[in-house]
Amino acid sequence: MGGGRGGQKRGRTQRKHFKQNKENVWKKNKSSSDNPSSTSATADATNNNHSPWDDFATQNVAFEDYYKGQEIVSVEEWEKFLSVLHKPLPAAFRINSSGQFFEDIRSQLENDFMKNLEMEVNDNGEVDAIRPLPWYPHNLAWHSNYSRMQLRKNQTLAKFHEFLKQANEIGNITRQEAVSMVPPLFLDVRPEHFILDMCAAPGSKTFQLLEMIHQSTESGLLPAGMVVANDVDVQRCNLLIHQTKRMCSANLIVTNHEAQHFPSCVNKSISDNVKTGSGEDVGMSQLLFDRVLCDVPCSGDGTLRKAPDIWRKWNIGLGNGVHRLQVEIAMRGIALLKVGGRMVYSTCSMNPVENEAVVAEILRRCGGSVELLDVSTELPQLVRRPGLKKWKVRDRGIWLASYKDLPKYRRFAIFPSMFPSGRTCEIEMTETDNPQEDFGASGNASEVEIQTDLENRVQNDTIIDSEQSENLVTSGSAVDAEVSCLPLERCMRIVPHDQNTGAFFIAVIQKVSCLPAVFNKNSNQNGQSTYPENKVEKNLSENIVEDTSGVETNVSEDLNHQQSVLNEGDLHIDSLDKQSVLDEGGVIEEDNEAQGAELLEGGENGHEKKREGNRRLQSQGKWRGVDPVVIFQDEATINGIRDFYGINESFPFYDHLVTRNSDVQRVKRIYYISKSVQDVLKLNIQVGQRLKITSVGLKIFERQTSKEGSSSPCLYRISSEGLPLLLPYITKQILCASLADFRHLLQYKSIKFSDFVDAKFGEDASNLMLGCCVIVLAKGSQAAADPIKVDASTIAIGCWKGKTNISVMVSSIDCEELLERLSVRLGSTKDSSIQEVRPSDMDTEAKETPIDDARNLEVEAVEKAVVN
Numbered sequence: 098m099g100g101g102r103g104g105q106k107r108g109r110t111q112r113k114h115f116k117q118n119k120e121n122v123w124k125k126n127k128s129s130s131d132n133p134s135s136t137s138a139t140a141d142a143t144n145n146n147h148s149p150w151d152d153f154a155t156q157n158v159a160f161e162d163y164y165k166g167q168e169i170v171s172v173e174e175w176e177k178f179l180s181v182l183h184k185p186l187p188a189a190f191r192i193n194s195s196g197q198f199f200e201d202i203r204s205q206l207e208n209d210f211m212k213n214l215e216m217e218v219n220d221n222g223e224v225d226a227i228r229p230l231p232w233y234p235h236n237l238a239w240h241s242n243y244s245r246m247q248l249r250k251n252q253t254l255a256k257f258h259e260f261l262k263q264a265n266e267i268g269n270i271t272r273q274e275a276v277s278m279v280p281p282l283f284l285d286v287r288p289e290h291f292i293l294d295m296c297a298a299p300g301s302k303t304f305q306l307l308e309m310i311h312q313s314t315e316s317g318l319l320p321a322g323m324v325v326a327n328d329v330d331v332q333r334c335n336l337l338i339h340q341t342k343r344m345c346s347a348n349l350i351v352t353n354h355e356a357q358h359f360p361s362c363v364n365k366s367i368s369d370n371v372k373t374g375s376g377e378d379v380g381m382s383q384l385l386f387d388r389v390l391c392d393v394p395c396s397g398d399g400t401l402r403k404a405p406d407i408w409r410k411w412n413i414g415l416g417n418g419v420h421r422l423q424v425e426i427a428m429r430g431i432a433l434l435k436v437g438g439r440m441v442y443s444t445c446s447m448n449p450v451e452n453e454a455v456v457a458e459i460l461r462r463c464g465g466s467v468e469l470l471d472v473s474t475e476l477p478q479l480v481r482r483p484g485l486k487k488w489k490v491r492d493r494g495i496w497l498a499s500y501k502d503l504p505k506y507r508r509f510a511i512f513p514s515m516f517p518s519g520r521t522c523e524i525e526m527t528e529t530d531n532p533q534e535d536f537g538a539s540g541n542a543s544e545v546e547i548q549t550d551l552e553n554r555v556q557n558d559t560i561i562d563s564e565q566s567e568n569l570v571t572s573g574s575a576v577d578a579e580v581s582c583l584p585l586e587r588c589m590r591i592v593p594h595d596q597n598t599g600a601f602f603i604a605v606i607q608k609v610s611c612l613p614a615v616f617n618k619n620s621n622q623n624g625q626s627t628y629p630e631n632k633v634e635k636n637l638s639e640n641i642v643e644d645t646s647g648v649e650t651n652v653s654e655d656l657n658h659q660q661s662v663l664n665e666g667d668l669h670i671d672s673l674d675k676q677s678v679l680d681e682g683g684v685i686e687e688d689n690e691a692q693g694a695e696l697l698e699g700g701e702n703g704h705e706k707k708r709e710g711n712r713r714l715q716s717q718g719k720w721r722g723v724d725p726v727v728i729f730q731d732e733a734t735i736n737g738i739r740d741f742y743g744i745n746e747s748f749p750f751y752d753h754l755v756t757r758n759s760d761v762q763r764v765k766r767i768y769y770i771s772k773s774v775q776d777v778l779k780l781n782i783q784v785g786q787r788l789k790i791t792s793v794g795l796k797i798f799e800r801q802t803s804k805e806g807s808s809s810p811c812l813y814r815i816s817s818e819g820l821p822l823l824l825p826y827i828t829k830q831i832l833c834a835s836l837a838d839f840r841h842l843l844q845y846k847s848i849k850f851s852d853f854v855d856a857k858f859g860e861d862a863s864n865l866m867l868g869c870c871v872i873v874l875a876k877g878s879q880a881a882a883d884p885i886k887v888d889a890s891t892i893a894i895g896c897w898k899g900k901t902n903i904s905v906m907v908s909s910i911d912c913e914e915l916l917e918r919l920s921v922r923l924g925s926t927k928d929s930s931i932q933e934v935r936p937s938d939m940d941t942e943a944k945e946t947p948i949d950d951a952r953n954l955e956v957e958a959v960e961k962a963v964v965n
Contacts (some may be wrong), residue, residue: 268343300340484588743829
């Protein structure tokens, strides 16, 4: 990843950062319980008859008044709705369906944990400590009736909790809120699809999309599709890379852009050749997507059960403040969508201003070019409610039924698109209107200024509510809201008390034709401006560019306003130290070039960055602080790797290997990319590197750093991530081991040739060339001398052949997980005739094993962990 933190070593995450757990706001605060006047506790906090969670049940009068007025749920179920919101969210997770052991893990959950925990009953009297989510296909998503904190504290659930932690670190499962799993399911993803995840961090949905394109792909092959995962925040991109690295996919690109300004990549010369039918196929002409996931930044009040600190932070201005940004992001997603493609718009908010109002504005702007799909028959066991057709807008303590009720001085903060009709009033703006009141002194709605304005609004709301609350609530219920004529009932609302989940909103939109040739981003279906002209727009540097769908749109390369409220979605990291998740291997920037790099949002020209001391000058790409992706074309190195491992000629190498260092002598890591990613990278180079790429591809080779490694005929070892992809094509430096010897390697990490149970295997191992090798677990009665046949069920690990021993090059956590999988699949009872190898028999001389690489693997295991 480009971008440095001066003087700090890059490329691997330091352990200390993962010890800084996020503050658990559900956890009982001793001082608050001792102090009856504490504002964080209820009046009866000391009542022993109450659940421990009641001590932290907070209230927000503005929240309750607002959602009562919006009639989110009926009056009869309001109390049930509110009571569920005050309970902690049950834990949920998803099995990685493309993983090698996903069937074993599912069977272990169904036949082991479910039965062992069937007598466990939680505080709510619910049985079934764990159960599969009925609406998720093939029992691949699971629900626990316990929150994360309860899982940690319950001794009966200790084994299950350890299983969750280890499987999550390895990538066999992903912890994810249940409702957050829903949007990707409605995208109808196929392996050949090009998919854009516009606001991807923290990455759980991106991981889910990668699973979908890899799920039905044969071993050793890559899907024809790909995923571009984008996020505006650099630090959240790091978190995104951490999450998706566990997937080990060569079909992923991570980018760092404002979603509403995601670049168009169009090569007009190729487009002209395609249109005229002349010339040969010279590659991709433009970057368009078959599927777009538009999970936009929102107020996040649907995650109150997971992040109860939102109770005290919530105010009306949060939803109103992000509405315009949400519309812009969604419209950009539509512009990047292929005709016939599908986009899912979603939020973890209950606010209709962020949900139905945005969808309605999309339909108005696009006219008949898009269709809001009715997906009520899909996932029939998922309990969902139809979208609202009427709602009101509230601003500074006043309920507004239509835009004409809005005071003129507030028309720079409240837009017609927030209302069901989307119509503007005919009253003209006067020169006395002051936009600075709503957009800050600079005239640009910066993140700080927006946040300040939101704070002012909540203070004003508090004052008004305290003085006129009774009148306002009465007037709010008496206001007749507009009713939309659009089919917004096709949207989906998921409310917490229907399925014991969080809240979510989903709308599925299909693009049926190109957008209008002349398109005004601020116009509704009647040609009226939904966003009043103001001085803020005049401050933007606007350029007319041709959209990839043949649409001319106004886009600004400037940061006209920041995303003031980030959609934490699957993981709220408000209080997480941004330094806690640093760059790692997946960011693919070389360690020794990254120190002192300075990360900025964008640089227009390539430049040379000076390094301290004897550090060489590092050539940069368009994006300052981010090294360009370089196609690795050093034939000598490539041929050396191919010959050493005997890699079959059918495996495509050339133009599929990339690095971030143009100096082949200094390349530490080599990454593999799929054909689809290759096409996007080539197009990006042709159009002037418009995409700011922070991570790409799958780490497949890594340079040896140990003393012994430098004496190997091949300086590059196969990485654990890349082994499954290469395994079917390797013909040299590969051996088949018995179950006993394979287990011993995993247990003791290093074994002398003479200490292997199978003497023939030890002899064959001693005859391998010095360096990296692959050990495959024998199947059934397969002998070491038999030809090795690889399929999807083949289990293999990367090892190092030293002068006297074989050492595993797999992290301890991976070894433990693999041993657990073997025990579940093959049984843990060992043959009494097998000679047991003791640690004292092992060769542990540092000179004989690549200790440096082993330690690096240990650190990499820590990098993949997300502290729970």
